[in-house]
Amino acid sequence: MNVFAGQGDAARVMTLLWASPEHDGEHPAPGPKAAARPGPKQGLSVDVIVRTAIQIADEGGITALSMRSVGERLGRSSMALYTYIPGKGELLDLMYDTAHAELDSGHDPAGGWRAAITSWAYRLRAFYLRHPWVLQVSYARPVLGPHEQAVLETVLRLLDEARLPAPTLRSVVSALFHFIRGTAQTAAESRQAAEATGTTDQEWWSGRAALLAAVAPDFAERFPHSVRLSRSGQSGDTSPERFEMEADDAFAEGLDLLLDGVEAARARAAVSDR
Amino acid sequence: MNVFAGQGDAARVMTLLWASPEHDGEHPAPGPKAAARPGPKQGLSVDVIVRTAIQIADEGGITALSMRSVGERLGRSSMALYTYIPGKGELLDLMYDTAHAELDSGHDPAGGWRAAITSWAYRLRAFYLRHPWVLQVSYARPVLGPHEQAVLETVLRLLDEARLPAPTLRSVVSALFHFIRGTAQTAAESRQAAEATGTTDQEWWSGRAALLAAVAPDFAERFPHSVRLSRSGQSGDTSPERFEMEADDAFAEGLDLLLDGVEAARARAAVSDR
DNA sequence: GTCATCTCCTTACGGCATAAGCTATTGTCC
DNA sequence: GGACAATAGCTTATGCCGTAAGGAGATGAC
Missing domain, CATH: 1.10.357.10 (Tetracycline Repressor, domain 2)
Structure with a gap:
C-alpha cells in the first residue's frame, strides 16, 4: 500500500475538494455540463464514501482501509467505488482534507x-x-x-x-x-x-x-x-x-x-x- | 504492508541483534548447542540478507522491499529467506538497527x-x-x-x-x-x-x-x-x-x-x- | 549404508488495487 | 410505447504481496 497521497488526478481531487458543499448528494462533480443523465441513479456519493473510509481508518488504522472494506460497509463491491473516485490515492487525499474540517471551529x-x-x-x-x-x-x-x-x-x-x-x-x-x-x-x-x-x-x-x-x-x-x-x-x-x-x-x-x-x-x- | 516493526519474535531478533559479530557468516544463531549439523551448508546469512534488503529499500523505497525482491537479488526464492529470518517484520527490525551502525563513528x-x-x-x-x-x-x-x-x-x-x-x-x-x-x-x-x-x-x-x-x-x-x-x-x-x-x-x-x-x-x- | 537433519524449492491461499467487460436500469427522443 | 444511448454497479481476471505446507536433494553422524 502506498502511503503517499498527492499522486492522483490532481485536478479532479482539487475540484472535489474545493467544490461548494451544496453539491453533496447530488451529482458528484457536475462540472460545466450538469444536465440530468440517463442510467440508474447513483446510490452513493463521494461524501459518504469518504466519511465511511474515515470511520474505518479511525477504527482499525490505515491497514484496515481497503477499497473492499469501504465497499463492504456500504453494501457494495469494491469496484462500485470507482464510479465516484479514481482510486485509492485520491480517496486518501479526500479523507485527509475532510478530516481536517474538525479543526475549523477554532x-x-x-x-x-x-x-x-x-x-x-x-x-x-x-x-x-x-x-x-x-x-x-x-x-x-x-x-x-x-x-x-x-x-x-x-x-x-x-x-x-x-x-x-x-x-x-x-x-x-x-x-x-x-x-x-x-x-x-x-x-x-x-x-x-x-x-x-x-x-x-x-x-x-x-x-x-x-x-x-x-x-x-x-x-x-x-x-x-x-x-x-x-x-x-x-x-x-x-x-x-x-x-x-x-x-x-x-x-x-x-x-x-x-x-x-x-x-x-x-x-x-x-x-x-x- | 504493515509499517510497524517490533511485532515479531522479540527474543530471536534481540539475540540476532546483540550477538557478537564474529558469528557472522557461520551458523547464524548457534544458541546453546552449536554443534556441526547435517544437511547442506547455508548459502546465505542473516547479515547478507539484511544488507541486501537495506540496499533495495535505499534504492526503491520501502515499497520496493518485498521478500520476493530480496530473494531475487540473492538468486533465491522468497521462501529461502525464511530459513534465516522469521518474517518481514523481523527483517525490518534488523534492517533498522543495522542501518544505524553508520552513526557509530561519531x-x-x-x-x-x-x-x-x-x-x-x-x-x-x-x-x-x-x-x-x-x-x-x-x-x-x-x-x-x-x-x-x-x-x-x-x-x-x-x-x-x-x-x-x-x-x-x-x-x-x-x-x-x-x-x-x-x-x-x-x-x-x-x-x-x-x-x-x-x-x-x-x-x-x-x-x-x-x-x-x-x-x-x-x-x-x-x-x-x-x-x-x-x-x-x-x-x-x-x-x-x-x-x-x-x-x-x-x-x-x-x-x-x-x-x-x-x-x-x-x-x-x-x-x-x- | 542408513537415517535424521537441514536448505531451498514449488505450490497454494487469501489478501490487495484495479483493468476489462457485462448486465440492468434509467432518461431522452421518436 | 418503444428504441437507444448512457450509466451504476456487478463479476471476473491480472499481477502483486506475505507466508503456510510439503517435497526434493544434500550432508554429517553413526
Missing part, C-alpha cells in the same frame, strides 16, 4: 499569542490522536484542500501577534508541525501497538528490559548515560498510565521549549530592528 | 554542547535522507538494538555538558528526534515524489497554484495570512506555501530555535538550583 483564547498557540497545539495533537492515519499521509506536497489550508491559516493568524520576520515564521510553523506530528505519532503508535498485541507499554518495556539483560550483560558499561537517565525515572510508579502521562508531560515541556525558542527569536528580531 | 567537535548537538543533528538528518525508509519503521516500541541504543547514548553524552534535569533532558531528546525526523521525512518525501512523478517541486507547486486559482477564486480573501506569507518569499519564486521547500533553511533555523529553548530551560534550572 475559537482563540485570550492571553496573547503564546497561550493561543499552546491551546492550538493541544487541539491539533488531540486531532491527530483521534485520526492517527492522517499522520501516514504524506506531508510533503500536501493535497492543498480548503480545510488543511484553514489549519495553516489559523496558526499564522495566531502567530501574527508575535510579529516574526517571514523566514522565522516559516521555520516556527514548520518546527511546530513537526513536533506535534512526531509526538502524536509516537503516542498513537504506542496505543495501536498496545491494542494490537494486547500488552501494555509497561509490560512490553519490562519484558524488553529482561531480554536486554540476558542478551547484553555489559549494557551498563556500554551505555552509561542511557542507564543513568532511565534510573532517574520518578519513583516506583510502574502503572500503564504513567507512560501516557510521561508522553503528555514531554509534549507540554517540549512545546514550552520550542516557544521559548520563539521568544528568543523575537527578541533577536526586535534588536536587529532597532 | 567524533565530537570541540566548542561546547551546542555546537556538538548541532553537528550531531546534521549527521542524523543526513542519515535519514540516505535511508528514508528508516522513518517508516515505528518509533514507539523501538527495536532496542545496539546501534540504535548507541545513537541515544551519543546524544545523551553530548548533552551531558548542558547539565539538564532528567525530565527536561528527556523532553529535549524527544523534541530533537521528532524535529529531525519530521524535517528529514518531509525532505525525503519531496525527493521521492519528484523522482516518482518526474516533476520538480517547483513545477508541481506552480501547477498546484494554477489549479487553486481556477478552483478557488476567493482564496486570497479566505486565507489572507497564508497569502501574505507566500508573497513574502524571496524574489521571483512564486509558489504558494513553500515552507516545505526551503527545508534546509527551515532545518537550520528550527534547530536553533529549539536549542534556544534548551538554553532557556538551562537558565531556569540554574535559577531554581540556587
Whole structure:
C-alpha cells in the first residue's frame, strides 16, 4: 500500500475538494455540463464514501482501509467505488482534507499569542490522536484542500501577534508541525501497538528490559548515560498510565521549549530592528 | 504492508541483534548447542540478507522491499529467506538497527554542547535522507538494538555538558528526534515524489497554484495570512506555501530555535538550583 | 549404508488495487 | 410505447504481496 497521497488526478481531487458543499448528494462533480443523465441513479456519493473510509481508518488504522472494506460497509463491491473516485490515492487525499474540517471551529483564547498557540497545539495533537492515519499521509506536497489550508491559516493568524520576520515564521510553523506530528505519532503508535498485541507499554518495556539483560550483560558499561537517565525515572510508579502521562508531560515541556525558542527569536528580531 | 516493526519474535531478533559479530557468516544463531549439523551448508546469512534488503529499500523505497525482491537479488526464492529470518517484520527490525551502525563513528567537535548537538543533528538528518525508509519503521516500541541504543547514548553524552534535569533532558531528546525526523521525512518525501512523478517541486507547486486559482477564486480573501506569507518569499519564486521547500533553511533555523529553548530551560534550572 | 537433519524449492491461499467487460436500469427522443 | 444511448454497479481476471505446507536433494553422524 502506498502511503503517499498527492499522486492522483490532481485536478479532479482539487475540484472535489474545493467544490461548494451544496453539491453533496447530488451529482458528484457536475462540472460545466450538469444536465440530468440517463442510467440508474447513483446510490452513493463521494461524501459518504469518504466519511465511511474515515470511520474505518479511525477504527482499525490505515491497514484496515481497503477499497473492499469501504465497499463492504456500504453494501457494495469494491469496484462500485470507482464510479465516484479514481482510486485509492485520491480517496486518501479526500479523507485527509475532510478530516481536517474538525479543526475549523477554532475559537482563540485570550492571553496573547503564546497561550493561543499552546491551546492550538493541544487541539491539533488531540486531532491527530483521534485520526492517527492522517499522520501516514504524506506531508510533503500536501493535497492543498480548503480545510488543511484553514489549519495553516489559523496558526499564522495566531502567530501574527508575535510579529516574526517571514523566514522565522516559516521555520516556527514548520518546527511546530513537526513536533506535534512526531509526538502524536509516537503516542498513537504506542496505543495501536498496545491494542494490537494486547500488552501494555509497561509490560512490553519490562519484558524488553529482561531480554536486554540476558542478551547484553555489559549494557551498563556500554551505555552509561542511557542507564543513568532511565534510573532517574520518578519513583516506583510502574502503572500503564504513567507512560501516557510521561508522553503528555514531554509534549507540554517540549512545546514550552520550542516557544521559548520563539521568544528568543523575537527578541533577536526586535534588536536587529532597532 | 504493515509499517510497524517490533511485532515479531522479540527474543530471536534481540539475540540476532546483540550477538557478537564474529558469528557472522557461520551458523547464524548457534544458541546453546552449536554443534556441526547435517544437511547442506547455508548459502546465505542473516547479515547478507539484511544488507541486501537495506540496499533495495535505499534504492526503491520501502515499497520496493518485498521478500520476493530480496530473494531475487540473492538468486533465491522468497521462501529461502525464511530459513534465516522469521518474517518481514523481523527483517525490518534488523534492517533498522543495522542501518544505524553508520552513526557509530561519531567524533565530537570541540566548542561546547551546542555546537556538538548541532553537528550531531546534521549527521542524523543526513542519515535519514540516505535511508528514508528508516522513518517508516515505528518509533514507539523501538527495536532496542545496539546501534540504535548507541545513537541515544551519543546524544545523551553530548548533552551531558548542558547539565539538564532528567525530565527536561528527556523532553529535549524527544523534541530533537521528532524535529529531525519530521524535517528529514518531509525532505525525503519531496525527493521521492519528484523522482516518482518526474516533476520538480517547483513545477508541481506552480501547477498546484494554477489549479487553486481556477478552483478557488476567493482564496486570497479566505486565507489572507497564508497569502501574505507566500508573497513574502524571496524574489521571483512564486509558489504558494513553500515552507516545505526551503527545508534546509527551515532545518537550520528550527534547530536553533529549539536549542534556544534548551538554553532557556538551562537558565531556569540554574535559577531554581540556587 | 542408513537415517535424521537441514536448505531451498514449488505450490497454494487469501489478501490487495484495479483493468476489462457485462448486465440492468434509467432518461431522452421518436 | 418503444428504441437507444448512457450509466451504476456487478463479476471476473491480472499481477502483486506475505507466508503456510510439503517435497526434493544434500550432508554429517553413526
